[in-house]
Amino acid sequence: MMQKKEASEKLTALFNLKIGNISGQLEETGREFFCSDNKLMDEDEVADLSSEFVSLITGLLSSKEPGKRTTPQFHAMEMFFSAFSQRMLMRGGNVEDVVRYAQKLQYNLIAALEKDSGIIFTQSRSVLLYFAQLFDELIMAIFHTYLGEREKTLKAQEAELRETSTPITEIWDGVLTLPIIGTLDSSRTMLVMEALLNRIAKDHARAVVMDLTGVKNIDSQVSHHLIQMVRAVQLMGSDAIITGIHPEIARALVSLNIDLTGVTTRASLSDGLKEAFSRMGIQVSHKAA
Amino acid sequence: MAIAGIHLTRIGRGNFLLEPLRSLNIGGWEQLIQDIVTVLQQEHATRLYYDLNDLPVIDPVYYDWLDKLARICLTANIKMVCINMQPTAAFTLSKFLTGKPLFETALSVP
The missing domain is CATH 1.10.490 (Globin-like)
Structure with missing residues (x-):
């Protein structure tokens, strides 16, 4: 005490x-x-x-x-x-x-x-x-x-x-390119989509070329996200062009019953760019000799 | 052109700009669509630009309103073009949209 x-x-x-x-x-x-x-x-x-x-x-x-x-x-x-x-x-x-x-x-x-x-x-x-x-x-x-x-x-x-995994580049006035490299999973697709939509609004891009040359695998969920991304781009008033789809990816899209109606696809990035330019009325030609 | 809840402005030959206000009540869509289409027909409109700039999200209810307006515009031979859709709105709309909408979309008024 x-x-x-x-x-x-x-x-x-x-x-x-x-x-x-x-x-x-x-x-x-x-x-x-x-x-x-x-x-x-x-x-x-x-x-x-x-x-x-x-x-x-x-x-x-x-x-x-x-x-x-x-x-x-x-x-x-x-x-x-x-x-x-x-x-x-x-x-x-x-x-x-x-x-x-x-x-x-x-x-x-x-x-x-x-x-x-x-x-x-x-x-x-x-x-x-x-x-x-x-x-x-x-x-x-x-x-x-x-x-x-x-x-x-x-x-x-x-x-x-x-930022580095989604290099969105304005290759021409109003034309954005998005080369997607590596594995596309749902969370990454969402990030790409968010970045892309914000960039469209910021730059007032009229065409977006999404190049999938570097994508080797795709699953059902991701392919749906991809289509959703294309749809969202179109809803914002831009044209979406998908390029460089590998035969394996194409086969997967067909077997997954993915509806590609209304989605513009081209074989290569250069074809995609030509398509984007032609839609915008831009003609790129060789300089006359 | 005074219609409650919207601003309807002529922006060129046959083109009209519709800007929805905060007071827009799409609950009374029947009367609203009738009023809009009446004005557009009187003015010989061919294209209606619907400005979505102040709309951060488009839910199924709002999409339904846009779809109805576009459908009725089509019957009156008026093309409806939604402009200035926000990224968040495009994102939410693309989530539940299954087909191509009846309206066209553009970044802004050309």
Whole structure:
């Protein structure tokens, strides 16, 4: 009972503490993690980081409810760690260093507070538990930021890959070509279709030549998507021309009973382009000698 | 030409542009089609451009309205051309459309 009372007294003492200038003592932790080999921060930045942290922890400990996770002071602390870890990750740091820094900061903070106040906080279970819970939440914020950044990177890479896998080119004013290479599955067909329709609207393309020379396999679902793509292109008011259908693909389309009525097909990309040009009234001829 | 829910404008010899407004109520399609075709016939229209610019999605109900209007226009020897169809609308329409629609499509008014 006596021990419990003593413990809670130390916690109360912690919350009523007038924290002095301890940021200098915390700077060493920052320097150790971010100024050594990796050079993620300079000395001034570490000093700013430590003093901002001290001002935030002072605000949190002196707030009305320092143990609550919904106060603006706690939120500010979370945001601080989140922004800091984002900055470190953007500079090429790794999440492990940021987490280890937070853990070391926790121990050094308790030590600094102990030294500053003369109260032995390291022997108080409730104080240690309070800081452990607080820093667990802050480490969670670091991980959230890390995962968010990873997700952003993955999305950007995915978008880049999508862009390169559907190279829609305006080969002539109002004529788009779309060479499809590799395996066409349903999700890719949808992506191609989305990109193509948006491009038609953007460029006001009057003809689209879809070249399937590089497509080796096609299944029932994909062939339906392909026809749907042609139909959508036509609905937007453009002409759709399919070229380079391999004999295997042609056989598959016939055996799958795919209705190609109203779909213009040509043997090769060059034939498809000639067809598109002739529909637009463009004549391409050899220069007279 | 004041018809509730649409703007009908002459845009050249025999050509008319129909711009649907937000207030268009296709529930009362019978009266609406009658009013439109009456105006088009009075003005000796040969082509009706239906502007789909503000329509992000065409569902079966709206397609049915377009189909009816195109069908009646055809009986009056008026060609209906849908213009400015949005990519999202083309996508949704192509999903449930089984055959060729009765109306033609174009990117915009030529």
